[in-house]
Amino acid sequence: MAESPAGSPRADNLRATPGQAAREGGRFAPGAGRDDDGFERRAVVFSAEDLRRAQVRIAHEIVERNHGAEGIVLVGLHERGPEIAQRLAAAIASFEDVEVPVGALDVAFYRDDIGMRPVQPLGPTEIPVDIGGKVVVLADDVLFTGRTIRAAMDALTELGRPRAIQLAVLVDRGHRELPIRADFVGKNLPTKIAEDVRVRLHEHDGTDDVVELWGPSGFSERGTGAPREEGGA
Amino acid sequence: MRDLLSIADLDRAQIEALLDGAEHMADVLGRDIPKVPALRGKTVVSLFYEDSTRTRLSFETAAKRLGADTMTFTLGTSSVKKGESLLDTARTIEAMGVDAMVVRHSAAGAPHRVAGWVDAAVVNAGDGRHEHPTQALLDAFTLRRHRGPGLDGARIAIVGDVRNSRVARSGIACWHRLGAQVTLVGPPTLMPERLDGWPVAVSHDLDDVLTELDVVYVLRVQQERLGQALLPSLREYYARYGVTTARSERMKPDALVMHPGPMIRGPEIATEVVDGGRSLIREQVANGVAVRMAVLWDLIGSGGRLV
Numbered sequence: 001m002a003e004s005p006a007g008s009p010r011a012d013n014l015r016a017t018p019g020q021a022a023r024e025g026g027r028f029a030p031g032a033g034r035d036d037d038g039f040e041r042r043a044v045v046f047s048a049e050d051l052r053r054a055q056v057r058i059a060h061e062i063v064e065r066n067h068g069a070e071g072i073v074l075v076g077l078h079e080r081g082p083e084i085a086q087r088l089a090a091a092i093a094s095f096e097d098v099e100v101p102v103g104a105l106d107v108a109f110y111r112d113d114i115g116m117r118p119v120q121p122l123g124p125t126e127i128p129v130d131i132g133g134k135v136v137v138l139a140d141d142v143l144f145t146g147r148t149i150r151a152a153m154d155a156l157t158e159l160g161r162p163r164a165i166q167l168a169v170l171v172d173r174g175h176r177e178l179p180i181r182a183d184f185v186g187k188n189l190p191t192k193i194a195e196d197v198r199v200r201l202h203e204h205d206g207t208d209d210v211v212e213l214w215g216p217s218g219f220s221e222r223g224t225g226a227p228r229e230e231g232g233a
Numbered sequence: 234m235r236d237l238l239s240i241a242d243l244d245r246a247q248i249e250a251l252l253d254g255a256e257h258m259a260d261v262l263g264r265d266i267p268k269v270p271a272l273r274g275k276t277v278v279s280l281f282y283e284d285s286t287r288t289r290l291s292f293e294t295a296a297k298r299l300g301a302d303t304m305t306f307t308l309g310t311s312s313v314k315k316g317e318s319l320l321d322t323a324r325t326i327e328a329m330g331v332d333a334m335v336v337r338h339s340a341a342g343a344p345h346r347v348a349g350w351v352d353a354a355v356v357n358a359g360d361g362r363h364e365h366p367t368q369a370l371l372d373a374f375t376l377r378r379h380r381g382p383g384l385d386g387a388r389i390a391i392v393g394d395v396r397n398s399r400v401a402r403s404g405i406a407c408w409h410r411l412g413a414q415v416t417l418v419g420p421p422t423l424m425p426e427r428l429d430g431w432p433v434a435v436s437h438d439l440d441d442v443l444t445e446l447d448v449v450y451v452l453r454v455q456q457e458r459l460g461q462a463l464l465p466s467l468r469e470y471y472a473r474y475g476v477t478t479a480r481s482e483r484m485k486p487d488a489l490v491m492h493p494g495p496m497i498r499g500p501e502i503a504t505e506v507v508d509g510g511r512s513l514i515r516e517q518v519a520n521g522v523a524v525r526m527a528v529l530w531d532l533i534g535s536g537g538r539l540v
Binding site: 118120121125 | 254256257260261264265266269270271272275299533534535536
C-alpha cells in the first residue's frame with residue numbers, strides 16, 4: 001500500500017476519508033485528469049508498457065543480486081503488492097526456470113499509527129512456505145514514509161526468521177520518516193507531500209496498468225522530497 | 234462503532250464488516266504465534282456481575298491475542314459485596330485508565346447505563362434477558378464459514394427456552410439481518426409473552442419443522458425454571474424438544490446443529506449429536522475468540538471511535 005506521514009489524510013488505507021472512498025469506489029478513472037477531491041493529474045509515471053519493462057528489470061535485478069532465484073520468497077504487501085509479487089515471480093520464471101514462491105502479507109495489526117487514524121486489514125496473510133532461512137523480497141507499489149515497511153518487517157519476523165529481507169517497489173516517492181530504503185526500485189520520483197502516487201494494476205483494479213502522479217489543483221511546482229540516490233538499485 | 238450494546242444498533246453492512254474482520258482474526262489465531270501487537274498498550278477490563286466462564290475467558294483471550302492488557306472484575310471478589318453501586322464501580326475502574334469494558338449483568342440495560350457513564354468502549358457480554366450480541370455474531374460467523382458469505386434463505390430454528398434467552402434475542406436480530414428465516418420452537422410457556430414485530434415464525438412441535446431446517450440452534454434448559462411450572466418434566470421436554478439421535482437422522486443431510494453452551498448432554502441434545510458430524514459446537518467456541526477480537530479491534534483499534 002502507498003504510505004503517508006502519520007496524521008496525513010492522504011493515506012491509502014484511510015477508508016473513512018470521502019475522497020479515498022471515492023477512489024476505491026472507482027470514481028478515479030485513469031485518463032480523467034481530475035477527480036472529485038480537486039486533485040488533478042500531474043504526470044503519467046508509468047504507462048502499461050513502461051511498467052512491464054520496469055518489472056522485468058526488477059526481476060532480473062533480484063536474481064542477479066541473489067545469485068539465482070533459489071531460496072527466494074516474494075511477499076507482496078496488501079494492497080497491490082501481492083499482484084506485483086506475482087508479476088515478478090512470473091517474470092523470473094520466464095528467464096530463470098524457477099518457480100519462486102509468492103505470498104501476501106497484511107500489516108494492519110503491526111502499524112504504529114493504530115488509534116490515530118482508521119486502520120483496517122486489507123487482505124489475508126498467506127505465505128505458502130516456511131520463510132525460515134529464505135531471502136524474502138517484500139514487494140509493494142509505492143515507498144513513501146517507510147512505516148508500512150517497518151510494520152511489514154515486524155509482521156514477517158513473527159512468521160519465521162528469514163536469512164535476509166529485501167524490498168522491491170514500483171515507485172520510491174521520497175519523504176522517508178524511518179531509516180529504510182528499497183533494494184529494487186522501478187522509478188525514483190520526486191514528489192511533494194501533498195501529492196499522491198496512484199497505481200492501478202489490471203488484476204486488482206480492472207483497469208489498464210498505469211502509475212500517475214496526482215496533486216491538488218492550482219499549484220504545480222515540483223519536488224522537494226527527492227528520493228536519495230542510494231534508494232535506487 | 235463506539236460501543237457494542239445491541240444487535241439492534243447494527244445494520245447488515247456493519248455486521249458483515251465485523252464478520253469480515255473476524256476472518257482476519259481467525260487467520261491470526263491459526264499462526265504459530267497466534268498474537269499480534271494491534272492493541273498493545275490498551276487495557277480491556279471484564280466487569281462481570283454474573284457468573285460466566287466461557288464468555289469471560291473468550292473475551293480475555295481475544296484481548297490478549299491482540300496484545301492488550303486485561304483485568305477482571307467479578308462479583309465474588311469485588312467491592313459490590315461492600316455495597317458499591319454500578320456507577321461508582323464503573324467510574325472507579327475507568328479512572329484506572331481502561332480503554333474497553335466488557336460488561337455482563339443480570340439486569341437488562343446495565344451495559345447501556347455503563348456506556349452512558351464512561352468514555353471507554355463498552356461491550357455487552359450479556360444483560361439479563363435482553364441481549365448477548367457477540368454470541369449472535371460468533372454464531373453467524375460460524376454459519377457463514379459453512380454456508381458461504383450470507384445466511385440468505387437459511388432456515389434456522391431456535392429450540393427451547395426462548396422467553397428467557399438473551400442469546401435468542403440477539404440471534405434473531407442478527408441472523409434475520411443477514412437474511413436467515415428464523416423459527417422459534419418450544420412449549421408455549423417458554424415462548425416470549427409477545428412476538429409483535431419479531432421477524433420469526435413459531436412452532437410448538439419440533440418434528441413438524443425438523444425436515445425443513447438448515448440449522449437447529451439448541452438453547453440451554455434453564456433448570457431453575459423447572460420449579461416455575463413453565464416446563465413439563467425433563468423427560469417430557471426431552472421427548473418433545475430434545476435433539477435426539479433419531480431426530481438428527483431425520484434432518485436434511487447437510488443440516489447443522491449449534492448450541493451456545495453451557496450445554497446439558499441429555500435433555501437438550503444427545504451426546505452422539507454433540508460429537509457428531511452436524512455439530513458446530515466446538516467451532517462456535519473457537520470462533521468466539523476471533524469474533525471478539527474483531528469487536529475489540531473495531532472499538533478501540535481500527536479508529537472507529539475517531540470518526
